[in-house]
Amino acid sequence: MTASLALAATGAVLIAAGVYLFMERSLMRILAGLLSLSNGVSMLFLVSAGTPGGASFVADGSDSSTITDPLPQAMVLTAIVISLATNIFLLALSYRSFQLDGHDEVADDVEDAIVRRRAEADLTSATFDETEAGIDHDTDLDEAAVEAAAAKAAAKEQKGSGE
Amino acid sequence: MNVDIPQLLPLPVLIPLIGAGFALALGRFPRMQRVVSSVSLSLVLIVAIILLVTADTEGPQVLWVGAWPEGLGIMLVADRLSALMLLVSSVVTITVLVFSARSDMDEASEKAPVSIFHPTYLVLAAGISNAFLAGDLFNLFVGFEMLLFASYVLLTLGAPRERVRAGSTYVVVSLLSSMLFLITLAITYAATGTVNFAQLAERLQGLDPGMQLVIQLMLLVVFGIKAAIFPLSAWLPDSYPTAPASVTAVFAGLLTKVGVYAIIRTQTMLFPDSTLTTPLLWVSLATMVIGILGAITQSEIKRLLSFTLISHIGYMLFGIAVGNLAGLSGAIFYAAHHIFIQTTLFLVAALIERAGGSTRLDKLGGLAANTTLAALFFIPAMNLAGVPPFSGFLGKVALVEAGVELGTWVSWAVIAGAIVTSLLTLLAILRIWHTAFWRPLPEGTERTNKTLPLGWVLTAGVLVAVTVAMTVFAEPIFEFTERAAVDIDAGAYAAAVEESIRKLGTP
Structure with a gap:
């Protein structure tokens, strides 16, 4: 299997940037980090599909060895849908936090x-219980x-x- | 009537999802919503019982959803382990639903929109079932996402300040673990070309040992965050206690155990010759001891219980790390026991809050006057601490025996830690008993004399009865978990999947 180095490198950069932003306190920055991170992860799935080829449609008699592996694409679609939903939830949470406290920072325990x-x-x-321990003051x-x-x-x- | 049993496999996921749709549409009619939720969860319970019996008598049940050729599509499997977990989870979800019938009304008058509770709760139940039945890593991921997403909504229900604060931590941590899971999936697929458990089990053996270790460690980290294993547990005690009582109870009982289940499944199936026994033993020791030390310093009942939850995850991890038959069987038994016990204790904490007006220990006292409440707390509390003859004790004995069988000095150290943890749990629990129940009410605190709703007492009572029943019927349950462990050891799961692929080829 040969994979594209450009895809892997792009994925790595996006993930690194995403992780860096994830360390921030503000939910908006975390959201930006999440966007970058999830795009980076999608890149990794494309890398894991291996050698690029034609579109993954198989007609009768066509050669299935020349097409791209369709399974990672199916997975990445699911992952994109899920991260879209979580992004929106985080956005709402961030706005609510701003509404309540005037900032959207992740607070300490x-x-x-x-x-x-x-x-x-x-x-x-x-x-x-001090009385129990005999300390009476x-x-x-x-x-x-x-x-x-x-x-x-x-x-x-x-x-x-x-x- | 002739029913093809594997065809029932999607039902525990489908029924709650369809129910969630109806419950959402019926948002204006709370009574109808309750009917929809209880009917769907009862149906799931029935299916879970059928699956458990079938998996026990006829071996693992496999269904290829969509019947794609050559093992390409989504696969659902119920072997003894997943069927047992499914049954336990459906008992818990339906009991807590009955409990919440009253508590969500209270919530409604205070702050939360209830119309959203039932649909989300059903999605949570569907996600949990999906995670237990998933036959491949990606479907497991989808199951996790379903239950996590529902948990985000339930945890921040109504979005008051405190829940938004705690919820943001929880959401951020969970998102990070989901991203790690996706990265792991990409790596696994790139290395092996499959995400199906049975095929992975075969193909991972052919990989470079270093690559195997990378995948194993990444899976452990991902599930370790969900299962709240030290040092990945810091998010838990902060986020769980702020949610509505019934939600906290389900989360505490089930969500971490889904992580534990995933660890059992992946570690035993994919990495049978694990090289990580010793590091895992150390981690389990740290989880036990640090968790319980955290519990002792807390002065709020729900937080204290959250810390004991972390601490006792260490016991299950101990069984998994030891990895022999006795260890696995003990871990499975302990997981089932702990789901019930932790749910019960959190429900009782809600009762204490109702009766005493607070869950802060310095504001409570004199609750022993309410004998029903005292009994409802005392029995599961002693059970959690592992006082004989309860199931907690039996589970711990089984794990200790497994550790003795392994016999390395590290495992002896963990056994010592397990016994100390058990005693410290007793200490932490007795602090609740002593301050909230036994001592007189502190001066200057007003006695709130709210009566406990009958529905709450009954549901909590049913769960207490279940935990006692686990003690009484410990022997058949242990025989079952032993058979489940033998199944895992003998690779019955992979064999059943191969068989089903062969069947797909010859329609």
């Missing part, structure tokens, strides 16, 4: 951030203050890095 903040502020888990207020300060600092830090 909120609960994870809480656990991390508590760890940094050296607090016990929110559900740790009323630190709820202090705790809340410490946590609020930590949250503030974290928010500031995020803001600072965002600018």
Whole structure:
């Protein structure tokens, strides 16, 4: 089987660009990345079809060895339809995110951030039962203050890095 | 009446899809939608039972859709493994549908458009069935895409802020895994000229070992993302808990297990002489331990359960990595057990949210006064942690035995990890029990005294009963999974496909 190097190279470039854009936070850029990525992948399917040949129609008595392998084309058509649908969904999601928050960035895990903040502020888990463990002091207020300060600092830090 | 059994194979995919069309058209009549959904899913359940019995008595059933010559077209296969998974998934989808009959009404009054729930749910069911019955890699991809697309919609149902945030992560991660899957497909086709499992099994053996390893690793990564195997699991605990309760329950129970099924299918069929036993063992150990450590730090019930979900995927991966008969049989049993148990626990979490007004542990307390709820939580919780005599314990024992049979020091390390994980699961679960049920309500928290809808309690009760039944009938189930493992080992699947190709040639 001989395959076209130009197709493979184009596919590689498109996939590389797509992956790079995929690493971004903004959903619009991710969408652009997805477009490039899915086109690159389609190229790979054309490469996997092997030696290019005539259109894949077989009439009675025609030589089927001179035509292009039709199966990858069938697969790539399915893949194109699916990625078209996902692109539109991502577009809608991005718009909705913009509508709600004024930006379309993929956010961090909120609960994870809480656990991390508590760890940094050296607090016990929110559900740790102090009376059970024999620690009998009323630190709820202090705790809340410490946590609020930590949250503030974290928010500031995020803001600072965002600018 | 004489029915050609293989002709039933497309039905688990077709019925829900047709039902989805009707449900979409009936968008203004929620009651009719419910009738359509429950009728289609009940039909699927009946077909799944027939397929399971047939696959068990007469061997794998094969259907070439469209009857293209020489193994070109789409093929659907039900062997013991896929028939079992199909049956389990249809039981879960229909039970959760009954559960959601009430919860989606609640959702409707709050924020979500329900008219879209039923059609999407049916597409999800069709996608899951398609993934289980697919006889080639590309059809498996299509099945995955169907269920993923439905899951995108269900996860962001109504598109409130929290779900859009969690949904974007989920969608982006899933899209990346789909793209990787496509790349893998292109590579596989270029290398072998086929995507059919049975033909791949034969042709991959002739390939260069390095090329085989590339394809194997890529498939593992693709399915590892879907099955939430560490380190590809970070997306799961963030995205699942924000969805509507019934949706989370189905996702947690089924979607990751579709990934596990795909791993079992591809690893055992395509790479029987896998060189990856030791790395896979390490990965399974990491999944178990890191998953459960994550669970212990959580203070929200649904997130805690999501982490135990990741952790217990490690057990199934352990069985697959060990790869002997006992390991495969244990992994299949554990997958079936875990689908039921995780769905049940997420449904019970919804009940807790209803009864206690929250799923945050620091706001809950005193739920043990509601004995029904306490029992509904306690039984599956103990089952998850693997306390004897429940099916979780039996599944873990089977896996540990398989590990002992392998007997390398790595497998002993994983066995130790599995036992520690089991104990830590008990600890995590007992934290829920202790804070939400056993201690008095924390001061300053208002008691919400909402009664639990009867339909919820009944459906959750049915699922709890199923998990208990899995314990009682563990022996016949284990005999079945052993036969399924022997099938896989003996290559019954590929033999049945070859037989069917021969039949196609002589009409």
